[in-house]
Amino acid sequence: MPEQTVRARPTLEAVAARAGVSRATASRVVNGGAGVRPALADKVRRAVEELDYVPNHAARTLVTRRNGAVAVIIAEPEFRVFADPFFEQQVRGISRELIAHDMQLVLLWAEGSGDHERIARYLGGGHVDGALAFSLHDDRLPSLIARTGVPAVLGGRPAGSEHLGIPLVDCDNRGGARDAVRHLVGLGRSRIAHISGPRDQSSATDRLHGYHDVLVDADPLLLCEGDFTEEGGARAMGVLLDRCPGIDAVFAANDTMALGALRTLRERGVRVPEDVAVVGFDDMPSVVRAAEPALTTVRQDIEGMGRIMVKLLMRLLDAPGQEVPASVITPTTLIRRASA
Amino acid sequence: MPEQTVRARPTLEAVAARAGVSRATASRVVNGGAGVRPALADKVRRAVEELDYVPNHAARTLVTRRNGAVAVIIAEPEFRVFADPFFEQQVRGISRELIAHDMQLVLLWAEGSGDHERIARYLGGGHVDGALAFSLHDDRLPSLIARTGVPAVLGGRPAGSEHLGIPLVDCDNRGGARDAVRHLVGLGRSRIAHISGPRDQSSATDRLHGYHDVLVDADPLLLCEGDFTEEGGARAMGVLLDRCPGIDAVFAANDTMALGALRTLRERGVRVPEDVAVVGFDDMPSVVRAAEPALTTVRQDIEGMGRIMVKLLMRLLDAPGQEVPASVITPTTLIRRASA
DNA sequence: CGGCGAGCTGAGAGCGCTTCCACCACGGCC
């Protein structure tokens, strides 16, 4: 006899035998115990306890057609999506909410088009009950998911933005940007610059639109495109100062760029907010913490958006025919601090 | 008749019928086709193609006892572990290697001790074939995993460092630090400072040990503890300059702190490397890119470590009795650039 | 030309679970 290290895990059969009931009754108790006399249910529960019984997931899935797992798909056309604190917060929200629903998170990482096929196969293979995806750029991944027929929810609006029947969760980028700029206007600022994000991301263009909503005929020289990084923000701030010395405010499309802008202003001896008021976007704790002076910014509840994505998906799963909103746009809040 | 949107997925039975063979033969073909006449195998493969057949994972798992999935466990006692570029690279390596082995990545996120129990239950429930964990701090999670009996591999050395029978993958932090300091010595520097990481992380203390290996009787004033962040590095550099004006070199325990140190030096008008030579650790692309002048640093192959973790785990899974090294320490390389 | 072994193939027995359905034992009602 070679080994017997792995003691066979007890089955429902064993639990039923120990409790002196049938497998059917044991199963009922394990799944909530509706319609079982309390006395029997207790016996079964005790047997479960004593045997340290854990249901076999595969067997259960085989008959119920439910996996208890959701795929989170990360497409990574750009560098460092994963390391983005934004992404971290959103996945955290998703993770927490999935745990609350007793569901597992299967991470699918797509690095290129080759991976797209693999992901389609995986989703089509019925390994997961649903999918959550972030589509920062194009809509190839979303349309691929739509084709598999797996219930899904999107985070952020893809540039293509065609509605594929997949619900979408995003924050009110445009409205938040409007609030930021209006706040600067309310402060009496008249030369308000904007450091935008890359034009191929809808969050960046939406915020730019918000800026233009308030400043309809803004001088094009007051616009400078950044790349959502601190270095990019610092560089853009330098360009703006050189180009328009009269600037008295700047709205950066995210906190990280605002941080870079603050650095450039400090290096050039420009006072914040006296000479130039600065507003960011995101209210990212890890970034805001480093800002000097404290950064006025537009808060979006990123973790909350992740949770909403899961909730929406759960509704989709519970009732396949059920109507679900095509999109959920979460509100933003202006957080006033020292910089504006 | 309500709906019939979800066309039932074809089973092996259907494939077998279409190919005119038995289910057993069809199964053999689907699983590699060893011992089946080519003519029959072709027929089966064609049937698979035509029916767009995808094996039912649950059914397969039920009989093979193999899930084709590995848990990646993230313990997060501190803030922003997830957003750490280090972590990102490691998970990327893991993800890639798992894909190569046709395995899925199930993400388990532990935020507190309550989650520990949930994770133990999940692992004990046999949902995954193995587990990978990062233990940056204590050894509670590792010992918990050891208790479940699930094959596992650790990334990084937990502070407790008791060997629980779980293999461990780490880079040669101490040797890398020695190389860095030796390089500075070779440059003729004599007042070499060290900005260390937090003392509760083994990577930080190992690098500190490496520093002391070369500079056995280093002046304690040349040591300053940072927190692995850019701000911390900048602050530490300031402290060191104030404390020991004669400093002519500094070895920072990671690139991010080196970046902060460079900034402080620049702000104070200290020339790098003429006045003070600077060496970092990690060779993190996203960080190194921002360094001015180009940062000399110690490269560790983080993604490679992730891949090795998976490879080790696969060996564990393939042959449970098989001997596997208790730890794999990967080498580091000094990358000479402009800063030292 | 007969026999034997090698090489394929298929029938069938499960893997552990859920769930339909038949059955049984009550209590309440006429």
Place this chain on the structure above:
DNA sequence: GGCCGTGGTGGAAGCGCTCTCAGCTCGCCG
């Protein structure tokens, strides 16, 4: 006091797959 309804329980049929084992068909050797 018999009858029906109700609520609880168990038997048994699968979910889709793998894999053992028996059986069959050849080819080759004596």
